[in-house]
Amino acid sequence: MTFKPDPQIFASSIKEVSFGPEGAAVTFGGAGVLPLYSFDAPIAHRPLVGIEISDKGVDRDLPELAAFYDGANTLAEIAARACTAPGADFLSLKLESADPNGDNIPSDEAAALAKEASDASALPLVIQGVDNVDKDAELLPKVAEALQGKNALLLSAKEENYKGIAVAAVTAYGQKIGAESAVDINLAKQLNVLISQMGIQHGNYVMHLGNAAAGYGFEYLSSTIERVKLAALSQNDDALQPPVITPVAGDAWSVKESVVSEEDFPEWGPRERRGIEMEISTAAACLAAGSDAVILRHPSSVETIAKLIAELV
Amino acid sequence: MALKGIDIFKLTPKTNCKECGQPTCMAFGMKVAQGTAQIEQCPHMSEEALAKLGEATAPPMKSFKIGPADAELSLGGETVLFRHDKTFVSKTLFAVSADEAGADAVMAEAAKIDYERIGERMRVDIIHLEYAGDTAAYVEAAKKSAASGKAVILSVSDEGAAREALSAIKDARPVLNGANPDNREAFAALAKEFGVSLGVSADSLDALHETVQALEKDGVKDIILDVGTASIKSAFANAVQIRRAAIKSGDHSFGYPSLVNVAKLAPGDAGMQTALASLFILKYGSIVVMEGMSYAQALPLFGLRQNIYTDPQKPMTVETGNYPLNGADENSVCAVTVDFALTYFIVSGEIERSGIPVNLIIPDAGGYSVLTAWSAGKFSAGSIAAFIKEADIESKVKNRNLLIPGKVAVLKGELEENLPGWNIIVSPGEATSLVKFLKELDAA
Amino acid sequence: MKKLFDRVFDGADEMYALAEKSIAEAMDELGADAPLAMPNTAYYLANFLSYTKRQVTTVGGLAEAFEEAKAWNTREDNTSGVFKTGFGVFMAAEAIEACKYARGADPYEGNYHGHLSDAEVRELGVPLVTNDIPGFVVIYGRAPSDEEAVDIIKGYQTRGIFVFLLGEIIEQARRRELNMGFPVRVVAVGPDIWQVAHIISFVNRAAMIFGAVQPGDRWELDEYTFWRIHAFVNVYEPVSDLVVSCGAGAIAMGFPVITDDENDMWPVPKTLLIQKDTRRFIETSLEARDIKLKITNVDIPVAFASAFEGEIVRKPDTRVDYDGSRFDSFELVRTLEAHEIEDHRIEVFGPDIDETPEGEKLGIGFIAEVAGKNMQKDFEPVFERNFHYFVNCAEGVMHTGQRDIIRVRVSKAAFDAGFRLKHLGEILYAKIMSEYDTVVDKCQVKIYTKPDDLKRLRAEANEVYDTRDARLKTLTDESVEVFYNCILCQSFSPSHVCIVTPERLGLCGAVSWLDAKATNQLNPQGPCQVVTKERVIDPEIGIWEDVNENVVASSHGNLESVSLYSIMVDPMTSCGCFECICGIEPFSNGVVIVNREHVGITPLGMTFPEMASMTGGGVQTPGFMGHGKHFIASRKFMKAEGGSARIVWMPKALKDLVAGKLNATAKELYGIENFTDLIGDETIAEDPEKLMEFLAEKGHPALEMEPMF
Structure with missing residues (x-):
């Protein structure tokens, strides 16, 4: 008896979202099969990989990273250099200086930084806020205004601040937004419904279902993404069909494994390698669960994950 | 059903x-x-x-053991395709690969990885020995591998070499990986003779399916399905389709554990091997063979595996007790939170980031998050106070300030009554505000 | 008296004449080919664009467009003719203003704001769309005094309303040195009525940007301005025909006009209002436009945060102790008609805290009276139960209990900080208005401390409680139109869904049908959703086609069907937070019920945790089911298998708790007196053999019933 394949092809599909300026935009979403199951049916758009930079500069304690950004000192130079990383589909700027628990620079200044990076970037742009609902509510509309015409993707709008961010970014300035909820399928759905009630149509927002690094409660994230994809495809749940973006870098580079020094843990080896492997492992697992885009910090991780995607899809 | x-x-x-x-x-x-x-x-x-x-x-997927009796490893027995439906049963096993010449070096490297993470010992599970043509050396390498105490996979499709290696280490219950449509009969006989599980590969899923059915007729019970090394794409497609056929379509001939040789899928590329290993932890790799494993690779991979092979209904917990952070001593402030591992990691991470010494006290809270534990009555003023008494915190720590999670501010009054002499301080509701809060508290 | 419509038409003629003159002068001076545009906009002359789709770029183009606009000055003696005329007036006004801008970028040289840039439209548009700015007002004319001018502007400012000023009021405000400008949300648009064109241009562009309204689509534009732009107009007397014609346009867009001028004015409810008392313009206006203000802070002299929720005010620290266990006390929510309530009125009847000796014990009662278009009496107990949390959040104030067994303590520290009884009212007012803003439009609070009042009102309150309890009794699964689901637990039990019915509360015991209903109405996207029950399959077992459809969707495909009244056929799943589990006891044909608190073993040979591990996780386990304590006495409790007569064993504490209601149900259904006497408990038997002996001796009805499987 021969093997009878039983492909799972769904009548519904993930919504497509494009961002980036006209002529240079990238598109993700669109799949009508489970994540990476290109053997069941062709997948419209492969998952995307973004390279993350911070407005606070580059961690030059990491030798490989320092070498990659050698000579790039201003934000514009760093942004331009990041865009040359092999495999990077988009640039993601984290506006760290605006964090109220940190430097807390005014939103106008942060928006100007976003503009500076954007003007220097050859790739479509994602802007990551500061993960503080009040500051993001003020900051992201300013960024949206500063980046008119760039069709940038702004992360993120949460339940506490989605109204202002959604209306300003999408309706007033034609940008895209990420709807962020805390690793829970129902919260994600609820936020999407609320956003759609503001008159924001599919194609203008993506989902950000939370973060976790491998080993740190990652099962909650992966199971949530898997359940969201299953509901979107098999239940045709319209409110769970936007593509999923997962910023991996932040968590991957802040867990103990990527933070402690080689002096303290000599058997663990160089810190940079640990951070890269943590990024790679987490990103690959996110893609397996169903993320349609991941954001990584190290050019070496970006290259590996881009290659993995190219091999699979 | x-x-x-x-x-x-x-x-x-x-x-x-x-x-x-x-x-x-x-x-x-x-x-x-x-x-x-x-x-x-x-x-x-x-x-x-x-x-x-x-x-x-009858389970949709066979389960059996491999390896020496005192350190045997489980394979198979899965009943679902997604962990949110039910706990995955047999965790992905990691093997490092070597041929007869490189075995010593690889074994020495692999032995270095040995540590504990949340109650689980993390080490390379298996030595995967690839036959390169020198039978005598191969047998020697097999003996050494078996002596290391780890399970062994003999990756060899030469009948003679296979027989010699098996004869040498049969008590270690190795896996014989090398059956294919051409040598099937002979290898079936070997597997039966030595009582070992048999790895099988073929050029296509059709051929694999037919070969497995023939092996079943031959009387081979414990089979491992090698997903092949033609390409990353085909290895992934095969791993998924095999498991899906077994669980979803009830195809018993594919109801066996799988083996993925990522060493051959991405030779010389450690990063890609990490990526592939991570992919196959989620998607149906029972054994993942790598070229080697550094700590940098082991840390995320074992962490990921530990996460994925957890009960979706039952959260991971950390041990109860007092965790002195940032060099906390008897004069440092105390804080209490739940034993849910995720909460513990987040809270301890933020405290470590603040640099302020804190005695972080973890009572038994049923492994729930703060609010859930509180509403289930497992994180109450009574239970916290009882734990502080039981663990004898009062004689070990002189500081009488106790920080409680902002989400359970409601416990403040009751705790003051249950813990006379203690000053109960309500912390912020979100861990992200802890660094600032602790610094301000320390300054005050 | 001159007819209102005639005033509109005469005013329109005036505006058109002024426009005609302006255009003629511009043609002479600048020529037809001279460029003409408003600064910093991509929307040409937005009023012309919106109404006629014309993209005016030159003086000549304006002249042409204006010829077409003349047709809008209809003199048609009907509503649609008048409304169209109003729009025509806005084009004429825009023409006048455009001619000024054709001569230079800023005709007002910074003295007035004039035209709003697209950036300003976006900046102001976003908070208007999100309701962070609840609306805007256009004030025209001369206020009775400079002082009053400032008061009304500040009054709107403090309520978060954006203010556009036209005409003399600007000078009045300037004389009083009022700070004006975009950042403080007060904009001096211009000295004449025709500068209204800039405000209308703002509205029209907002509709195109935020509402995707296409130029020329009058119907969409009307819809958008009526529903989405919460604007209104205040005009001081005297009101000229010219101003009336602009008012017609405002009204056409759905913006009510409020004035104190009675001459030749024809009031229309909700649309054109005469308020002689100009000091009440704000109140009248907000009500006319249905603008509800957001309450964000609680105005009390002590801190207010959930961090103080668990604080206990101890006896030595207590300034006053309102003790419901010794003195008549109560708390109550009452629904009234909107006109019966003065929003934010807080009254204290009887001695306040400072008029009470220190440490004194006495009684207290508070009544929150609410009104709202969507308010329902069923929400009253839901609000009331939350008083406890609201009051506790104040630092130094403690609240326990509910209904007429409450206790409130105020600490000495809170008293010294200035806390008085009216602040209790402030807390209740602010929390009710912010937490329940979807259903409550107005609220006032009354606080009583005199024994006579308390005695009388407590009796009244008790009548209300009794009525509510009686209503609960009449609520049956058959008497209601819909059920609700509850997916609160899905964060840790992803496939579980509770179907909550009047006779079957959520298995956690915390969510009744009324709670679910209120949760749904207060937060329509929240965890409780309506479940229809129109297509019945089997009323005995409790199966509905539409309930099953909902279960499939809300469990994300994990469950296919649920029977509400059976523990054998597709029983409802459990998340893990059930109060009780019942499981079949095969030897007696009965069921054993065990509650979470019970630590011992049951005659099934399993403890609560063992049974819980088999029943939880959203999996259907025939023969076992999690449920709330109050479900035990329900007539629907395993109705399909014969109902509560099947119960053969319960822990003693649980049996005592439910005895009253369960015995009543057993009497009604089976005619059995004191049914709980027939039920075993841990003092009688912990193994099936002994239990059987006991049941046989008592003649338990389950022994005679059909086996369940």
């Missing part, structure tokens, strides 16, 4: 004889259905009932 407890109860003698160790036949039936009791424990089941049960409870 698994049998419900009540259906199993119907087949019991209904005498409550207690010989199975359960007080009632009902309890026994429920536990068999749950998988915490075995049907064989009932001495009074009729043949007819056993046959009926055996058929209905």
Whole structure:
């Protein structure tokens, strides 16, 4: 008896979202099969990989990273250099200086930084806020205004601040937004419904279902993404069909494994390698669960994950 | 469809004889259905009932053990495709690969990875020995590998070499990986003769399926399906389709554990091997063979595996106790939170980031998050106070300031009553505000 | 008296004449080919664009467009003719203003704001769309005094309303040195009525940007301005025909006009209102436009945060102790008609805290009276139960209990900080208005401390409680139109869904049908959703086609069907937070119920945790089911298998708890007196053999019933 394949092809599909300026935009979403199951049916758009930079500069304690950004000192130079990383589909700027628990620079200044990076970037742009609902509510509309015409993707709008961010970014300035909820399928759905009630149509927002690094409660994230994809495809749940973006870098580079020094843990080896492997492992697992885009910090991780995607899809 | 407890109860003698160790036949039936009791424990089941049960409870995927008796490893037995449906059963095993020449070096490297993470010992599970043509050296390498105490996979499709290696280390219960449509009969005989599990590969899923069926006819019981090394794409497609056929379509010929050789899929590229290993932890790799494993790779991979192979209904917990952070001593402030591992990691991470010494006290809170534990009554003023007394914190720490999570501010008053002499301080509701809060508290 | 419509038409003629003159002068001076545009906009002359789709770029183009606009000055003696005229007036006004801008970028040289840039439209548009700015007002004319001018502007400012000023009021405000400008949300648009064109241009562009309204689509534009732009107009007397014609346009867009001028004015409810008392313009206006203000802070002299929720005010620290266990006390929510309530009125009847000796014990009662278009009496107990949390959040104030067994303590520290009884009212007012803003439009609070009042009002309150309890009794699964689901637990039990019915509360015991209903109405996207029950399959077992459809969707495909009244056929799943589990006891044909608190073993040979591990996780386990304590006495409790007569064993504490109601149900259904006497407990038997002896001796009805499987 021969093997009878039983492909799972769904009548519904993930919504497509494009961002980036006209002529240079990238598109993700669109799949009508489970994540990476290109053997069941062709997948419209492969998952995307973004390279993350911070407005606070580059961690030059990491030798490989320092070498990659050698000579790039201003934000514009760093942004331009990041865009040359092999495999990077988009640039993601984290506006760290605006964090109220940190430097807390005014939103106008942060928006100007976003503009500076954007003007220097050859790739479509994602802007990551500061993960503080009040500051993001003020900051992201300013960024949206500063980046008119760039069709940038702004992360993120949460339940506490989605109204202002959604209306300003999408309706007033034609940008895209990420709807962020805390690793829970129902919260994600609820936020999407609320956003759609503001008159924001599919194609203008993506989902950000939370973060976790491998080993740190990652099962909650992966199971949530898997359940969201299953509901979107098999239940045709319209409110769970936007593509999923997962910023991996932040968590991957802040867990103990990527933070402690080689002096303290000599058997663990160089810190940079640990951070890269943590990024790679987490990103690959996110893609397996169903993320349609991941954001990584190290050019070496970006290259590996881009290659993995190219091999699979 | 698994049998419900009540259906199993119907087949019991209904005498409550207690010989199975359960007080009632009902309890026994429920536990068999749950998988915490075995049907064989009932001495009074009729043949007819056993046959009926055996058929209905036959798992969609075979499970068996490999490796030496004192360190045996489980494979297979999965019943679902997604962990949110039910806990995955046999965690992905990691093998490092070498040929007869490189075995010593690889074994020495692999031995370095050995540490504990949340109660689980993390080490390379298996030595994967690739036959390169020198039979005598191969047999020697096999012996050394077996002596290392780890399980061994003999990756060899040469019958003669296979026989010699098997003869040398059969007591270590190695896996013989090397059967294919051409050598099937001979390898089936070897597997039976030495009582080992047999890895099989073929050029296509069709051919693999047919070969497995032939092996089953040959009488081979424990089979491992090698997903092949033609390309990353085909290895992934095969791993998914094999598992899906077994679980979703009930195709018993594909109801066996899988083996993915990422060493051959991405030779010389450690990063890509990490990526592939991570992919196959989620998507159906039972054994993942790598070229080697550094700590940098082991840390995320073992962490990821530990996460994925958890009970979706039951959260991971950390041990109860007092965790002195940032060099906390008896004069440092105390803080309390729940034993849910995720909460612990987040809270301890933020405290570490603040640099302020804190005694982080973790009582038994049933492994729930703060609010859930509180609403389930497992994180109450009474239980916190009881733990502080029981763990004798008061004689170990002189500081009488206790920080409680902002989400359970409601406990403040009651805690003050239950813990006379303590000053209860309500912390922020979100861990992200902890650094700032602790610094301000420290400055005040 | 001159007819209102005639005033509109005469005013329109005036505006058109002014426009005609302006255009003629511009043609002479600048020529037809001279460029003409408003600064910093991509929307040409937005009023012309919106109404006629014309993209005016030159003086000549304006002249042409204006010829077409003349047709809008209809003199048609009907509503649609008048409304169209109003729009025509806005084009004429825009023409006048455009001619000024054709001569230079800023005709007002910074003295007035004039035209709003697209950036300003976006900046102001976003908070208007999100309701962070609840609306805007256009004030025209001369206020009765400079002082009053400032008061009304500040009054709107403090309520978060954006203010556009036209005409003399600007000078009045300037004389009083009022700070004006975009950042403080007060904009001096211009000295004449025709500068209204800039405000209308703002509205029209907002509709195109935020509402995707296409130029020329009058119907969409009307819809958008009526529903989405919460604007209104205040005009001081005297009101000229010219101003009336602009008012017609405002009204056409759905913006009510409020004035104190009675001459030749024809009031229309909700649309054109005469308020002689100009000091009440704000109140009248907000009500006319249905603008509800957001309450964000609680105005009390002590801190207010959930961090103080668990604080206990101890006896030595207590300034006053309102003790419901010794003195008549109560708390109550009452629904009234909107006109019966003065929003934010807080009254204290009887001695306040400072008029009470230190440490004194006495009684207290508070009544929150609410009104709202969507308010329902069923929400009253839901609000009331939350008083406890609201009051506790104040630092130094403690609240326990509910209904007429409450206790409130105020600490000495809170008293010294200035806390008085009216602040209790402030807390209740602010929390009710912010937490329940979807259903409550107005609220006032009354606080009583005199024994006579308390005695009388407590009796009244008790009548209300009794009525509510009686209503609960009449609520049956058959008497209601819909059920609700509850997916609160899905964060840790992803496939579980509770179907909550009047006779079957959520298995956690915390969510009744009324709670679910209120949760749904207060938060329509929240965890409780309506479940229809129109297509019945089996009323005995409790199966509905539409309930099953909902279960499939809300469990994300994990469950296919649920029977509400059976524990054998597709029983409802459990998340893990059930109060009780019942499981079948095969030897007696009955069921055993065990509650979470019970630590011992049951006659099934299993403890609560063992049974819980088999029943939880959103999996259907025939023969076992999690449920709330109050479900035990329900007539729907395993109705399909014969109902509560099947219960053969319960822990004693649980049996005592439910005895009253369960015995009543058993009497009604089976005619059995004191049914709980027939039920075993841990003091009687912990194994099936002994239990059987007991049941046989008592003649328990389950023994005679059909086996369940």
